[in-house]
Amino acid sequence: MHLHAVLLPDGSDPVDLWVADGRLTLDPQDAAESLPGGWALPGLVDAHAHLSIDTAGGGRDLGDPDLVESNYRAHLHGGVLLVRDVGAVPGAVLPDGDPEGPRLLRSGRYLAPAGRYVPGLYEGVEAGALVEAALVEVAAGAAWVKVIADFPPNFPRGRAEPNYDLETLTRLVEAAHAAGARVAAHVTGAALADVVAAGVDSVEHGLRMDEDALTALGRRGGAWTPTLGMTIEMLGEEKFERLVQRFSPLLARAEAAGVTVLAGTDTRPPGSLPLEVALLQRCGMAPADALAAASTAARRYLGLPGLEPGAPADLVCYPADPRDDPEVLASPSAVVVGGRRVT
Numbered sequence: 001m002h003l004h005a006v007l008l009p010d011g012s013d014p015v016d017l018w019v020a021d022g023r024l025t026l027d028p029q030d031a032a033e034s035l036p037g038g039w040a041l042p043g044l045v046d047a048h049a050h051l052s053i054d055t056a057g058g059g060r061d062l063g064d065p066d067l068v069e070s071n072y073r074a075h076l077h078g079g080v081l082l083v084r085d086v087g088a089v090p091g092a093v094l095p096d097g098d099p100e101g102p103r104l105l106r107s108g109r110y111l112a113p114a115g116r117y118v119p120g121l122y123e124g125v126e127a128g129a130l131v132e133a134a135l136v137e138v139a140a141g142a143a144w145v146k147v148i149a150d151f152p153p154n155f156p157r158g159r160a161e162p163n164y165d166l167e168t169l170t171r172l173v174e175a176a177h178a179a180g181a182r183v184a185a186h187v188t189g190a191a192l193a194d195v196v197a198a199g200v201d202s203v204e205h206g207l208r209m210d211e212d213a214l215t216a217l218g219r220r221g222g223a224w225t226p227t228l229g230m231t232i233e234m235l236g237e238e239k240f241e242r243l244v245q246r247f248s249p250l251l252a253r254a255e256a257a258g259v260t261v262l263a264g265t266d267t268r269p270p271g272s273l274p275l276e277v278a279l280l281q282r283c284g285m286a287p288a289d290a291l292a293a294a295s296t297a298a299r300r301y302l303g304l305p306g307l308e309p310g311a312p313a314d315l316v317c318y319p320a321d322p323r324d325d326p327e328v329l330a331s332p333s334a335v336v337v338g339g340r341r342v343t
């Protein structure tokens with residue numbers, strides 16, 4: 001295959017790349033199939049997805065194998081070539097290493113104490129059993145561990161309160177890191193300072209993110225997934241606009257502070273990343289930075305290369321520049337996974 005395209009998110013002039021043996025190369029290849037030109041990414045990244053939840057509203061049961069499979073395929077056709085699943089329901093089995101599917105990072109099941117998360121999505125894990133439960137997930141192939149760090153005790157009403165204390169969270173992070181995994185923490189309220197102090201790798205939601213937490217998170221190269229599409233749906237436009245005012249200076253400064261911003265659709269349907277990119281722009285990120293949060297910067301943070309010689313040939317082509325209009329991301333003209341063209 002031969003690609004002649006502007007490489008996003010930063011490129012300005014088209015470059016030429018070829019595919020040989022499933023990898024990208026600068027060496028011209030004979031009789032190469034031409035990919036549609038224009039603009040290209042190494043695929044989108046959905047860093048906060050739940051394959052075992054019916055986010056598209058098809059009426060299927062939590063964890064249903066057909067639901068998991070259709071969510072997984074929907075990501076592929078939207079040009080999403082890397083998915084981080086951040087919480088599976090009990091009993092769900094997620095795909096494992098399909099060479100023609102998106103690359104998948106799993107976090108195993110949600111970890112929360114009894115009565116302190118959405119009923120039906122989890123089985124309670126008390127503080128004394130947290131490390132052991134996390135290590136079971138890592139032993140089963142989880143690259144990440146997902147802890148629900150705070151939640152309203154009287155859900156669906158009231159304010160979120162911490163689910164585990166700082167010492168418990170610190171032990172969890174140390175054990176996960178020692179086992180080679182990273183920790184993502186759901187935080188909407190009071191646990192923000194604790195998860196940052198405990199050394200959690202990525203803050204999910206982080207509705208109360210502030211300067212101090214951002215600075216501390218960035219000092220050790222952490223990440224923040226603000227899940228804005230889910231949040232605007234939850235808060236409504238008026239409250240969301242107040243969040244925009246608070247988040248804008250933080251998201252504009254995140255990269256300089258050392259924090260990787262990650263785009264994640266959460267409970268929005270697969271294929272909602274264009275909305276997420278548009279909302280990151282609305283919250284103060286430059287168009288190229290918002291696009292990086294949904295592609296190259298997220299891949300780098302999650303351990304995959306971009307469009308460079310020697311990298312696996314994961315690439316997605318677009319007929320127009322998504323920096324001018326994120327909606328362009330919804331309609332890729334070609335999707336290539338590991339050197340195989342799938343659409």
Ligand SMILES: [Zn+2]
Pocket residue numbers: 048050086087266267
């Ligand atoms: Zn979530």
